Amino acid sequence: MVLAFSHPVWTPARSDRGWTRGMPPPHCSPIRTASHVRATLSEQAPPTPPVSAPPAPPSTEDETVNAYVARPPQTSPTSIDKLVAELGHDPRSGTSPLNSLLANPSDQTVSVHAGERVRTPLNLKAMLDAIHTPIVQSATFTFRSTEDCIEYNRGTYQSYEYARYGNPTTRAVEEKVMALDHAEDCVLSASGMCAVTTMLMALIPENGHIVVTTDCYRRTRQFITTVLPKMGIDCTVLDPADMDGLRRVLETRGADMYFSESPTNPLIRVVDVAEISRICRPHGTVSVIDTTFATPVNFRPIDFGADLVLHSATKYLSGHQDVMCGALAGRADLIKKVKGMLGVMGGVVDPHVSFLISRGMKTLGVRMEAHNRNAAAVAEFLSRHPKVAKVHYPTLESHVDYEVGSRLFQKGFGGVLSFELRGNGDEWSRETFEATGRFVDGLKIPYIGPSLGGCESLVEQVCIMGYFDQPLKERKRLGINNGLVRYSCGIEDTHDLVDDIEQALRFV
Structure with a gap:
């Protein structure tokens, strides 16, 4: 090529x-x-x-x-040279750029406009030649004439108007995500939850219906069950593997959207995206897959027929625990609606954040190799340890979605796994709760904290970190027992992670 x-x-x-x-x-x-x-x-x-x-x-x-x-x-001059000549000014001509606009500008006017009002050929070409997309830290974009403004509103002037509707630094990241996900278009937003909520508000009509899966991020579930009902939107919850249930729902009452994570959080379930897409398409149901845990390196839902794919770019895409951002990619007609809603709701990403995500994505492939390798090794070790009751990671044959995961995910499932410590044999007992806390505190490498996808490993006792305020009956319904641990493998040495976990299990 x-x-x-x-x-x-x-x-x-x-x-x-x-x-x-x-x-x-x-x-x-x-x-x-x-x-x-x-x-x-x-x-x-x-x-x-x-x-x-x-x-x-x-x-x-x-x-x-x-x-x-x-x-x-x-x-003869190239097209780039002509553009530079049109937009810029050559200081070697001996004329001050500002003096070409004003006869005798005051110091205050000079301090506002000099060096910026007229772009020099050196700066213009340097921006074109820079190896990294520059940070365009501007909320407002201007026009050189009224005619340009008219053409922008007609859609024939290719530029930006206001940062809530687009930014060149951010667009560079959107195009990077588009290429990785094999999508027609992409839109970034201020966080993963912003991407979720804006998408739902844009695509589900009043009195609509959405189908979601039992295991998903708690805040996503909270928005669907507490905010969407105010718009008359109903929700059906299905097991991630319940294809027959999905068929019955769509045939009897239909749905505007099917939404699931894959892998899910925190039980690492995997959905059959190819079958889901085949079921949803004849009914006009938009299929959306949040694949934050996998990234497009491991899995591209669009290749299997999904309409949209969602990422919390805060996690693996950025990869360094230092920014917050969400990304939604897929069909251009759907992304256009979400962009319109984002322009109204205002949850846009800062261009400096976009720059950091772009930089982080340059190492996404090599980082995911380490994340995949570490999680698979840790899961294999834990599956053989007598103090561990169950491990949730699809590389294990004991996993409920092992078959579909092996068919759809060719490279790995990301760095996040969860497992249940045996404790005193009762997964809901106070003794198991305290033993799990001793294990978490005994680890030396991972930080105790939420989130995932960075270079550093993170660990959490799930019932404390994400479900501290939830009653026991609700945690039992969701399968969040007292011994459940979520471990996000970073890119440290595999043997060091396994050895650290082994020594911490002494405290259980």
């Missing part, structure tokens, strides 16, 4: 002012360049730049590499 950039890449030659590649050229002297060559990514060697005449060999040992480079033939 060959990827050609749309603008030529120039290599600066020798300068009598002492600058070279990696240093900005002085504004007072023009840049001499080698013959222009399109930058390519190819299995073949790049072509030799064309020359107008054979270069003369170096005549002295003081000559630099520039002696081997022929001067390029005169060419």
Whole structure:
């Protein structure tokens, strides 16, 4: 595969002012360049730049590499050069950019506008050539004329107007997620929960109906059961593996949306996305899969027919426990509705956060290899330990969704697993509760805390961290017993994690 950039890449030659590649050229002297060559990514060697005449060999040992480079033939300006000429100003012309706009600007006006009102060719080209997408930290985007503003509203002027409706730094991340998830479009928001709530508000109509699964993130369940009913929206809850139940629901009353995580939180269930999509499509039911625990490295629901895929980008996509962000990708017509709702509700992501997510995603693949490897090893160890009653991780044949997981997930299931400590044999007893606390406190590597997906391992006793205020009858209904531990494997050494868990189990 060959990827050609749309603008030529120039290599600066020798300068009598002492600058070279990696240093900005002085504004007072023009840049001499080698013959222009399109930058390519190819299995073949790049072509030799064309020359107008054979270069003369170096005549002295003081000559630099520039002696081997022929001067390029005169060419017409490229499209990028024309754009720069239109938008920018060349300070080498001797005219102050601001003086070209105002005859005698005051110091206050200069302090507001100088260096920014007119973009210089150096800055414009540097932004195009920067290896990382720049942080465009601007809430407002302007137009050069009334006509440009009109064309923007007509949809023919490709730019931005206001940061609540889009930002170039954020868009770069959206396009990265689109490419990974094989989606038509993507929208980022301020958090994973913001992505969930905005999507539900945008896509489920008044008096609508949604189908969800029994095991899911508590705050998602809370929004569905306490907020959506105020809009007359009803909810049906099914086991993640209950395909017959889904068929009956859709055939008898229909549904506007099917929503599930895969893997789920905290019991790491896996749903058959391919079968769900086949069931939902004839009924016009939008299928949405939250695959935060897996990431597109491990699983792409859209490839199996899902309409939308959701991520808490706070977790693995960012990967460094330092930002909050949500991402929703999939069908363009659905994303358009969600973007419209996001513009109303205002839960947009900050461009600096987008920059950090973009940087984190560059290592997503190699990080997920470590997360997958660590979780699988920890699950295997725990499954053989006498003090562990049950392990929830789909690489184990004992897992209820082992078959469907093995069929859909080819690389792994992410770094999160959960397991139940045996305690005194009663999973709901005070003794089991206290023994689990001793195990958590005895661990030396993971931090005690919520969340997941960072380089550092995290651990939590689930009934304390996420269900402290829930009555016993509710926890029993959800399967959150006193010995349940959720462990999010980081990217530490596998043997160190296993050894640490083994020593902590002495306290159980």
